[in-house]
Amino acid sequence: MRSRARNLVLLAMLALLVLVPPAAALLHQLFYVDLLRRVMIFGIAAVSLDLILGYGGMVSFGHAAYLGVGAYAVTVLAYYGIHDGLLQWTVAIGGSMLLALAIGAVSIRTSGIYFIMITLAFTQMLYYLGISLDVFGGDNGMRLPERSQFFGLINLNNGTEFYYLVLSILAAVVLLVQRLVESRFGMAIRAAKSNEARSRAIGFSPYPYKLAAFVISGGICGLAGALLVNHTAYLTPDFMQWTRSGEILFMVILGGVGTTAGPVLGAFTLLVLEDVLSGWTEHWQIILGPLLVLAVLFAKRGLAGLLPGGRGG
Amino acid sequence: MAEALLLARGLCKSFGALRASDNIDFDLLEGETHAVIGPNGAGKTTFIWQLSGDLHPDAGTIRFAGEDVTSLRAPARARRGFARSFQITSIYREFTALDNVALAVQARAGHSFRFWRKAREEAVLRDPALRVLEEVGLGARAGVLAANLAHGEQRQLEVAMALATGPRLLLLDEPVAGMGSDESQRMVEFLSRLKGRQSIILVEHDMDAVFSLADRISVLVYGRIIATGTPQEIRANADVRRAYLGEDVQ
Numbered sequence: 001m002r003s004r005a006r007n008l009v010l011l012a013m014l015a016l017l018v019l020v021p022p023a024a025a026l027l028h029q030l031f032y033v034d035l036l037r038r039v040m041i042f043g044i045a046a047v048s049l050d051l052i053l054g055y056g057g058m059v060s061f062g063h064a065a066y067l068g069v070g071a072y073a074v075t076v077l078a079y080y081g082i083h084d085g086l087l088q089w090t091v092a093i094g095g096s097m098l099l100a101l102a103i104g105a106v107s108i109r110t111s112g113i114y115f116i117m118i119t120l121a122f123t124q125m126l127y128y129l130g131i132s133l134d135v136f137g138g139d140n141g142m143r144l145p146e147r148s149q150f151f152g153l154i155n156l157n158n159g160t161e162f163y164y165l166v167l168s169i170l171a172a173v174v175l176l177v178q179r180l181v182e183s184r185f186g187m188a189i190r191a192a193k194s195n196e197a198r199s200r201a202i203g204f205s206p207y208p209y210k211l212a213a214f215v216i217s218g219g220i221c222g223l224a225g226a227l228l229v230n231h232t233a234y235l236t237p238d239f240m241q242w243t244r245s246g247e248i249l250f251m252v253i254l255g256g257v258g259t260t261a262g263p264v265l266g267a268f269t270l271l272v273l274e275d276v277l278s279g280w281t282e283h284w285q286i287i288l289g290p291l292l293v294l295a296v297l298f299a300k301r302g303l304a305g306l307l308p309g310g311r312g313g
Numbered sequence: 314m315a316e317a318l319l320l321a322r323g324l325c326k327s328f329g330a331l332r333a334s335d336n337i338d339f340d341l342l343e344g345e346t347h348a349v350i351g352p353n354g355a356g357k358t359t360f361i362w363q364l365s366g367d368l369h370p371d372a373g374t375i376r377f378a379g380e381d382v383t384s385l386r387a388p389a390r391a392r393r394g395f396a397r398s399f400q401i402t403s404i405y406r407e408f409t410a411l412d413n414v415a416l417a418v419q420a421r422a423g424h425s426f427r428f429w430r431k432a433r434e435e436a437v438l439r440d441p442a443l444r445v446l447e448e449v450g451l452g453a454r455a456g457v458l459a460a461n462l463a464h465g466e467q468r469q470l471e472v473a474m475a476l477a478t479g480p481r482l483l484l485l486d487e488p489v490a491g492m493g494s495d496e497s498q499r500m501v502e503f504l505s506r507l508k509g510r511q512s513i514i515l516v517e518h519d520m521d522a523v524f525s526l527a528d529r530i531s532v533l534v535y536g537r538i539i540a541t542g543t544p545q546e547i548r549a550n551a552d553v554r555r556a557y558l559g560e561d562v563q
Contacts, residue, residue, distance in 0.1 A: 179428070179429055179431075180428055182431045182432060182433065183427055183428050183429055183430060183431065183432055184419055184425040184426075184427040184430070184432045184435075184438075185425050185426055185427055185428050186428075186432070187412075187415075187416060187419060187425070187432045188416075188419070188425040190408075191405055191408075191416050194405040194406065194407050194408065195403055195404065195405050195406070197367075197399070197403055198399075198403045198404060198405060198474075199388075199416075199420075200367070200386075200387040200388045200391070201365065201387060201391060201396070201397050201399070201403070202391055202396070202416065202417045202420040202421075202474060202475075202478050203388050203391030203392045203420040203421060203478060204388060204420050204425070205386075205388040205389075209425060209426075212426065
């Protein structure tokens with residue numbers, strides 16, 4: 001029942017997102033294609049964070065690191081003349097997974113506030129590494145020489161084609177995470193989140209499962225980073241700034257921790273509000289802040305909790 | 314004579330100046346129910362946590378089925394056949410009763426690096442779980458969220474999870490603690506049905522439960538086992554009466 005309602009909500013969201021480019025074209029507001037593409041890219045990052053936060057109980061305050069690795073992988077390869085998207089994105093995902101393996105191997109031994117601080121510290125290290133890399137623009141960053149190429153099949157310079165590619169990836173990622181959390185693997189990490197002592201007593205060692213979830217999450221977020229730098233066509237170490245990690249975290253919490261549609265809704269709400277409000281006044285954060293506080297106070301289970309079937313799973 | 318299923322020799326564990334386990338020797342025969350009793354603060358919990366692998370003894374060895382398991386941690390011991398209930402009920406509260414037991418089945422069904430099939434649709438996990446739930450009398454409550462079960466039912470669920478792992482050794486830490494008399498009677502009846510089929514180490518305050526279930530009883534006082542014997546022997550033991558039964562039980 002609940003999962004059927006949830007699937008209907010997901011399908012409705014998908015249908016709406018499919019309709020954005022033709023609607024925008026009709027209304028001559030192509031800008032919205034751009035905005036929603038950005039929303040979906042951050043939606044992918046937020047879904048990846050929710051996998052470990054909502055289901056594994058790991059509050060990573062450093063997910064921007066994988067956005068950064070994904071973005072740098074694409075840009076650095078492009079800088080050296082390698083524009084093949086398949087290769088670039090494979091390096092982006094693989095590099096992020098390796099980084100997540102290293103960070104996770106250390107940080108998963110801790111929990112609570114220590115976990116938050118360690119993931120934050122690692123990401124800050126990468127941020128300062130990014131700033132110090134003068135070859136790739138250092139503090140200022142650099143223009144992406146060329147967007148990723150896919151044998152002429154998909155042209156990322158075409159806003160609509162790029163949009164539908166991002167949408168397909170988002171849909172695939174949501175489906176993947178949904179299957180993951182309902183599989184034996186997912187049950188094992190959710191059980192460890194629920195009661196680690198009980199898990200150990202029935203013979204689960206939580207560590208390898210949590211680490212695997214952390215690595216998968218990092219890989220997905222790395223893919224989001226590869227998409228992000230293609231979206232902005234500009235690389236900056238700011239992708240890895242701690243405020244970025246905070247934004248992704250906030251998207252998950254606002255949308256609904258441990259829900260399927262939640263993180264995407266959170267990304268949508270945060271980025272669209274930001275866009276609309278900043279059009280009204282340059283002091284938009286003064287309005288956004290209280291709105292978000294209210295949302296968290298009155299929708300305790302996140303925005304997804306307000307939807308039918310939002311808590312399913 | 315064959316070696317005991319579980320054999321603890323010279324277990325010592327101190328917390329600062331407190332000797333919570335003081336040179337404990339303990340054994341459990343296959344199929345036996347061996348109870349550990351003792352006044353509050355006697356070190357029963359410390360003892361059982363060392364057996365389960367959640368605490369490491371400062372000295373001493375634990376052998377299980379002929380293998381030295383002293384250095385193995387709790388999950389590794391669980392995979393060798395240890396199963397336990399906790400003094401304070403320890404279940405997955407956000408999951409249904411059936412999910413709880415199915416997770417215990419899953420934990421024993423090899424690794425869980427299976428990423429695609431829905432675990433809740435796997436009959437190999439659900440069917441045995443449902444059977445165990447029915448065995449402990451929770452069959453009708455399978456779909457209820459564990460947090461919403463009555464206290465006694467949660468204790469039963471915990472035992473069900475332990476049984477679902479197909480254990481060779483059950484460590485029950487005060488299984489009837491906090492239960493009403495009806496509930497505790499049902500639990501004792503249920504445990505008595507397991508007797509002989511399961512090897513059980515039972516830590517319990519409820520003397521009625523202990524004396525009706527145990528084949529042997531060990532009495533732990535200030536971290537030391539002062540007596541081990543059949544219920545009759547323990548009842549007759551002068552040290553025990555002075556140190557323990559005399560104070561708590563008339």
